[in-house]
Amino acid sequence: MLRYTLRRLLGMVPTLLVISFLIFLIIELPPGDYLTNQIAALRAAGEAASADKIAFLRTEFALDRPFLERYLIWIGLWPGPAGFSGLLQGNWGWSFEYNQPVQTVIGPALPLTIILNFATILFVYAVSLPIGVYSAMRQYSFGDYFFTFIGYIGLATPNFLLGLILLYYFNVWFGMSIGGLMDPQYVDQPWSLEKVGSVLSHLIVPTIVIGTAGTAGMIRRLRANLLDELDRQYVTTARAKGLSENRLVAKYPLRMALNPFVADIGNLIPSLVSGSVIVSVVLNLPTVGPILLDALQSQDQFLAGFILLFVAILTLIGMLISDILLAVLDPRIRLGGAVRR
Amino acid sequence: MRQADPALPVLDIRDLVIDFAGDDGMMRAVDGVSLRVPRGSTVALVGESGSGKTVISQAILGILPKKGRVVSGQMLFSDPQSDKTVDLAALHPSSSAMRAIRGDRISIVFQEPMTALSPLHTIGDQLGEVVRLHRGASEKEARQISAEMLRLVQFPDPERALSVYPFELSGGLRQRAVIAMALMCQPALLIADEPTTALDVTIQAEVLYLIRRVQAELHMAVLLITHDFGVVANMADYVSVIYRGRIMESGTIDDVFRRPGHPYLKSLLNAVPRFDMAPGERLQPIRPIETRPAMFLHQAREAKPIVSAPLLELKGVSKLYHLRRTGPGAGSRTIRAMDEVSLKVERGECLGLVGQSGSGKTTTAKVILGAETPDAGKVLYRFNGEARDLTGLTSAERFAFRRRVQLIFQDPFSSLSPRMTVRDILAEPLIIHDVGSPDERYERVKELIRMVGLNVSHLRRYPHSFSGGQRQRIGIARALALAPEMLLCDEPVSALDVSVQAQILNLLKDLKAELGLTFVFVSHNLAVVDYIADRVAVMCAGRIVEIAGKKAIIEDARHPYTQALLKAIPTPSLDQKLDFAALTESGASDPVQWPEPYRLLDGMHPALQEVAPGHLVCMPRARQKAA
Structure with missing residues (x-):
C-alpha cells in the first residue's frame, strides 16, 4: 500500500512537467505577448518614452529569449536575468496586468478557491450518494422519478441564473449580503470566529449552485452503476444468506458501484473550476476563476500559466486521492495483476 | 428432546x-x-x-x-x-x-x-x-x-x-x-x-x-x-x-x-452422448431441426483439389504467458500455456482437443487461428498444396488465410452483436472479404440460414429474439459464410442444454460429412468429443499427453491423466457409477505426481512416443542441451 502510494506520487512528477510544458506552449501560442500589446497601444497613443521602459521589462522577464529557454526559466530550471528564480524556487512570476507579483494577485484567492472546491465536492458526494442509492433500490418509484426530475432541472438550469435566484431568496429570508464570500464588514479584517461564520454561510449558495450539475450527473451515474450490480449473482448469494436488503446493498453492490463514483474525484475539479467562472463573476466570488479569465484575455501569461498549473495540481491531487481510495476499496486493484480467468 | x-x-x-x-x-x-x-x-x-x-x-x-x-x-x-x-x-x-x-x-x-x-x-x-x-x-x-x-x-x-x-x-x-x-x-x-x-x-x-x-x-x-x-x-x-x-x-x-x-x-x-453408442448411432434431439444444404458450399468443395497431406501441422509450438504482479511481493510469474505441442490435422478429419480449463487448449486454438504468436515452434498450414508457416505470412496472406479457417465460439450470447440483424451478421464476412454483389450475398445468406435449420424470415430479427441453440446455429452459419476449409470449434456446446447440444452436434457432424470440412473441436467433455471426433488429443498443463483415434483413447487409454479423465466422467447409467474415493486421491492433473515413465518434471521434454499405430503417449525425457 505504501509502495503503491509512493509510486503514484512519483508518477505525478513527470505528469506535472508535461502539463506545465503544455500550459506554457498553449499560452504562448497566440502571437505576441502582453508587452507587445502594450507597446502597440502606447505607440498608438504616441508615448514612445514608455516604450523604452517596456523594452526594459522584456529583458527583465526574459521575454526576448527563445521559447524553450523561457519555459525553463519560468519553471526555474534555467538561470534567468535574476539567476535561478522560477516556480521551483517559489517565484510564481509577475503579473503585467496588475503590475504586481502573481503571488500578491492571487494569494488571497487560492485558499478560498480550495475551500470552495472542497465544499462543492463534499456537497456533490453527500447529496448524490444517498439519492443515487435510493433511486437504484426503488427503481421506477415515485421517489426515483422525483429525484430524476430534480436532477434534470439541475442539469438544465444555467448555473448563474440559479445563483441569482438563490442569492435573492437568501437575502430576503436570512438577510445575507449579496455576493462575495463574506459580509462586507469582514473584508480586510483579521480572521475571527464571526468572520469564519460569515464565510461559511456565504459558501452555501455558491456550493449549491456550482454543485448541482455535478450532483445530478453523479446521481445518474451511481444509479446506473448500482442497477448493474444489483442483478449480479453475488447479490443473490448474499440475499440467500438471509441478510436484510439494506445491509446487503450497503455491503456488496454499493461497494462495487462506488468504484467509478470514487474515480471521478479527480475529474470533478477542473470542471468545477472552469464551470464556476461565470458563477464566480455573477456572485462576485474572489476565486481564481475570474482572474484566470482576465489573465487569458490580456495575455498576462505568467498569471494565467500559474493559475492553470494550480488547477492541474489540484486535479492531480484529486486523482491521487481517488487512486488511493480505489486501492483501499478494491482489493483487485491493491493486489492487482493477479490471474483473472 | x-x-x-x-x-x-x-x-x-x-x-x-x-x-x-x-x-x-x-x-x-x-x-x-x-x-x-x-x-x-x-x-x-x-x-x-x-x-x-x-x-x-x-x-x-x-x-x-x-x-x-x-x-x-x-x-x-x-x-x-x-x-x-x-x-x-x-x-x-x-x-x-x-x-x-x-x-x-x-x-x-x-x-x-x-x-x-x-x-x-x-x-x-x-x-x-x-x-x-x-x-x-x-x-x-x-x-x-x-x-x-x-x-x-x-x-x-x-x-x-x-x-x-x-x-x-x-x-x-x-x-x-x-x-x-x-x-x-x-x-x-x-x-x-x-x-x-x-x-x-x-x-x-x-x-x-x-x-x-x-x-x-x-x-x-x-x-x-x-x-x-x-x-x-x-x-x-x-x-x-x-x-x-x-x-x-x-x-x-x-x-x-x-x-x-x-x-x-x-x-x-x-439426447446425451454416451461412450457405449454403436458406431454410426446418432443422437436424437428432442426437437430435431430440418436443414437444407447450401449449394455454394458444395460447389466450393468440388472446386478444391484433394491432396493427401496434413492440412495443419503444429511442430513443437510453445507459448508462455508472463503474469505481472503489481501488488505486494511483486514479481512476475510465467505460465506455460503450450509446451512443445506437436500435432497434425488431416484434411477432412475432426480432431478433438480435450483438457480441463487451464490446460492450454484455448491457447492452442488461438495459435492455430493466428490470433497468438507462438514463442517457439512452427504452425504450418497447407495453402494450395504448399505448407506455410503462419508466422511468416504477409498481412495480405494472413487476410486470405482467415477465409480458410473460421471459428465457432463458446458463448452464443456474447458472440453475436446485439445491434445487427441476423442478415447483417451473416453478410458481414462476405462484405469484409468483398465476395459477390449485394444480390449474390443475399442469396448466400438465405442458403446459409436454411442450412442451419432457420427460416429466411428470421433474417430480419436481432439475436436477442433467439434461444441459445438458435444463436449457436447462427454462429455456425456465420462461420461457414466464407466456405472455409477448416472450422475451429471452441467449446461450441458447453453452454447449451443437452437437447440443444444434440441438435448442434448433429448439425456439425452432418456439415462435416457433406462438405468435407476439417474440424478442430475443443472441449472439456470427452463424451461430446467422442461423438464427433475421429481422433482425440488430450492436453494437460500445456502439454499433449496422449493422441489417438477415439476408440483407442476410450478403450485403451495409457496415460494416467487420460485414465483419470475418463474415470471422472459421470455416465447417465446406474451400472457405471463413479468411484469417488479413488478419484480424489489420484492427483492426476499434477504432472509431477504421474508415475514413471509419465512423470514430467520442470524442464523435461514432453516427447510423444508411439505405443500403437497412430497412438502417441507423452513419455518425457530429459531435455538435450540446446544446440
Whole structure:
C-alpha cells in the first residue's frame, strides 16, 4: 500500500512537467505577448518614452529569449536575468496586468478557491450518494422519478441564473449580503470566529449552485452503476444468506458501484473550476476563476500559466486521492495483476 | 428432546404455481409442481433451461426476482431440529421469519463459482457473515467456524484462506468456498443449483463427492438441480423430471433410469452422448431441426483439389504467458500455456482437443487461428498444396488465410452483436472479404440460414429474439459464410442444454460429412468429443499427453491423466457409477505426481512416443542441451 502510494506520487512528477510544458506552449501560442500589446497601444497613443521602459521589462522577464529557454526559466530550471528564480524556487512570476507579483494577485484567492472546491465536492458526494442509492433500490418509484426530475432541472438550469435566484431568496429570508464570500464588514479584517461564520454561510449558495450539475450527473451515474450490480449473482448469494436488503446493498453492490463514483474525484475539479467562472463573476466570488479569465484575455501569461498549473495540481491531487481510495476499496486493484480467468 | 417424525419430509411442495410478469402479460413458469424431499436424501430436479427448475429453488428461498410471484400452493418446510413445520409460501420473502430460515436452515449453492462471491470481500468475511448473522457469533468465533467449514470441504490451508479474496482462487476452490458458505449453519436442506456445470470433469467429481460426504456427515437433505443425467445417476436417491413448469415423471432413481415411462424423459436420455453408442448411432434431439444444404458450399468443395497431406501441422509450438504482479511481493510469474505441442490435422478429419480449463487448449486454438504468436515452434498450414508457416505470412496472406479457417465460439450470447440483424451478421464476412454483389450475398445468406435449420424470415430479427441453440446455429452459419476449409470449434456446446447440444452436434457432424470440412473441436467433455471426433488429443498443463483415434483413447487409454479423465466422467447409467474415493486421491492433473515413465518434471521434454499405430503417449525425457 505504501509502495503503491509512493509510486503514484512519483508518477505525478513527470505528469506535472508535461502539463506545465503544455500550459506554457498553449499560452504562448497566440502571437505576441502582453508587452507587445502594450507597446502597440502606447505607440498608438504616441508615448514612445514608455516604450523604452517596456523594452526594459522584456529583458527583465526574459521575454526576448527563445521559447524553450523561457519555459525553463519560468519553471526555474534555467538561470534567468535574476539567476535561478522560477516556480521551483517559489517565484510564481509577475503579473503585467496588475503590475504586481502573481503571488500578491492571487494569494488571497487560492485558499478560498480550495475551500470552495472542497465544499462543492463534499456537497456533490453527500447529496448524490444517498439519492443515487435510493433511486437504484426503488427503481421506477415515485421517489426515483422525483429525484430524476430534480436532477434534470439541475442539469438544465444555467448555473448563474440559479445563483441569482438563490442569492435573492437568501437575502430576503436570512438577510445575507449579496455576493462575495463574506459580509462586507469582514473584508480586510483579521480572521475571527464571526468572520469564519460569515464565510461559511456565504459558501452555501455558491456550493449549491456550482454543485448541482455535478450532483445530478453523479446521481445518474451511481444509479446506473448500482442497477448493474444489483442483478449480479453475488447479490443473490448474499440475499440467500438471509441478510436484510439494506445491509446487503450497503455491503456488496454499493461497494462495487462506488468504484467509478470514487474515480471521478479527480475529474470533478477542473470542471468545477472552469464551470464556476461565470458563477464566480455573477456572485462576485474572489476565486481564481475570474482572474484566470482576465489573465487569458490580456495575455498576462505568467498569471494565467500559474493559475492553470494550480488547477492541474489540484486535479492531480484529486486523482491521487481517488487512486488511493480505489486501492483501499478494491482489493483487485491493491493486489492487482493477479490471474483473472 | 423429542425426535421429529422421521417420515416427515424436510420439504413438501404441493401444487406450487408461480407466475412471471412478462412483456405480454403473465407467464406461468411453474404450473402445479409437487415435490417431496425426504430427510437425509438427495432429490434431483432435472430439466432443460427454462423448465422452471431454478424458479422453484428461488421460490423455496424466497429470492424470486421481482417479476415472479407465487400464485398458489404450499411449500411445507419441516426442520428436523425444531420439529416445526412452516409454509414457506405463506411467508413474506423479506420478513424476518423468512430471513431466519434462509441461509440458516435452508441454503443454496449456485452454479457460477466465479460470480457467486463478492470480489471485494475476503472469503473469511463472506463465510463468517452467515454465522454472525444467524448465530450472533463474534468475529473470532466466526473465523473459527469458517476455518472448520473450509477444512470440511478440504480447502488447503483453511486458516490462510480466510484472508484470501475470491479472485485469487481457482474455480474449483471457489466452488468449495461457496459450498462451505452454504454449510456454515448446518442447514436441514441444501439446494444445489447446477453446482458443477461450470466446472471441469475432474473437479466436478471432487465437488460431487464432497457434497455426498458432507451430506452424510451433517444429515442434510439435498435438492439437486441439474440437467446432467450423469450427475443424477451418481448422486440422487429420487428424481423428478420437469418440463415447461410441470413435473413429467418422478420416482426413485431405479424407477426413472431403468423404467423411464414418459416419452420426454426417454428422449432426454437419448439426447446425451454416451461412450457405449454403436458406431454410426446418432443422437436424437428432442426437437430435431430440418436443414437444407447450401449449394455454394458444395460447389466450393468440388472446386478444391484433394491432396493427401496434413492440412495443419503444429511442430513443437510453445507459448508462455508472463503474469505481472503489481501488488505486494511483486514479481512476475510465467505460465506455460503450450509446451512443445506437436500435432497434425488431416484434411477432412475432426480432431478433438480435450483438457480441463487451464490446460492450454484455448491457447492452442488461438495459435492455430493466428490470433497468438507462438514463442517457439512452427504452425504450418497447407495453402494450395504448399505448407506455410503462419508466422511468416504477409498481412495480405494472413487476410486470405482467415477465409480458410473460421471459428465457432463458446458463448452464443456474447458472440453475436446485439445491434445487427441476423442478415447483417451473416453478410458481414462476405462484405469484409468483398465476395459477390449485394444480390449474390443475399442469396448466400438465405442458403446459409436454411442450412442451419432457420427460416429466411428470421433474417430480419436481432439475436436477442433467439434461444441459445438458435444463436449457436447462427454462429455456425456465420462461420461457414466464407466456405472455409477448416472450422475451429471452441467449446461450441458447453453452454447449451443437452437437447440443444444434440441438435448442434448433429448439425456439425452432418456439415462435416457433406462438405468435407476439417474440424478442430475443443472441449472439456470427452463424451461430446467422442461423438464427433475421429481422433482425440488430450492436453494437460500445456502439454499433449496422449493422441489417438477415439476408440483407442476410450478403450485403451495409457496415460494416467487420460485414465483419470475418463474415470471422472459421470455416465447417465446406474451400472457405471463413479468411484469417488479413488478419484480424489489420484492427483492426476499434477504432472509431477504421474508415475514413471509419465512423470514430467520442470524442464523435461514432453516427447510423444508411439505405443500403437497412430497412438502417441507423452513419455518425457530429459531435455538435450540446446544446440
